[in-house]
Amino acid sequence: MLGSFIVVDLSKSYLPEFFARPTVKVARDLIGAVLCMQHSDNKVQSAQIVEVEAYTKDDPACHAFRGRTKRTEVMFGPPGHAYVYFIYGMYFCLNVVTEPEGTPGAVLVRAVDFAGCDGPGKLCRRWGITGEHNGMNLLQPDSQLWLSPGPQIRSTQIGVGRRIGISQATERRWRFFLKDNPMVSRQKASR
Numbered sequence: 001m002l003g004s005f006i007v008v009d010l011s012k013s014y015l016p017e018f019f020a021r022p023t024v025k026v027a028r029d030l031i032g033a034v035l036c037m038q039h040s041d042n043k044v045q046s047a048q049i050v051e052v053e054a055y056t057k058d059d060p061a062c063h064a065f066r067g068r069t070k071r072t073e074v075m076f077g078p079p080g081h082a083y084v085y086f087i088y089g090m091y092f093c094l095n096v097v098t099e100p101e102g103t104p105g106a107v108l109v110r111a112v113d114f115a116g117c118d119g120p121g122k123l124c125r126r127w128g129i130t131g132e133h134n135g136m137n138l139l140q141p142d143s144q145l146w147l148s149p150g151p152q153i154r155s156t157q158i159g160v161g162r163r164i165g166i167s168q169a170t171e172r173r174w175r176f177f178l179k180d181n182p183m184v185s186r187q188k189a190s191r
Helices: 023-029 120-127
Strands: 034-038 044-056 082-087 091-097 105-112 145-148 158-161 175-178
Touching: 023 044, 023 105, 091 120, 105 120, 105 175
Parallel strands: none
Antiparallel strands: 034 044, 034 145, 044 105, 044 175, 082 091, 091 105, 158 175
């Protein structure tokens, strides 16, 4: 829960193979992972991921659906890297690249268990994640931004629902979230 204390070894990271799997599986498995960021004063900020959405190459809601562009180039690259894009002329959104290199896929980090991070734009604004983080390797604990394995989350604690804020492929139940966490989007979803 928000503000709870969890013991996590922030020096540990995932192996590339974890992200080189089908995007929907990676998305579900990222619930409970820890997003970490080292600031210029060397302080490390960290919080559990509590809400994500999956996007794949055959998904009309995916940025890479129409193919490779300058904007989506990162999505075709190595798994486990950051895909950060600017939306609505005011928000950055953080995604994690999935699937084997050459196959685009990404998981949008919608929320983390940290006050004021109850949405992808709010998370990036609050933590200072910008386009400068686009392409960053999230598998290196000595990086400015990385992912660390968190405590095991039971499948009964994970909710499933439709993705938010899209107009295509709205029937896909590719949003995963930690049930009863206050940072999760307020949209009602079947569990």
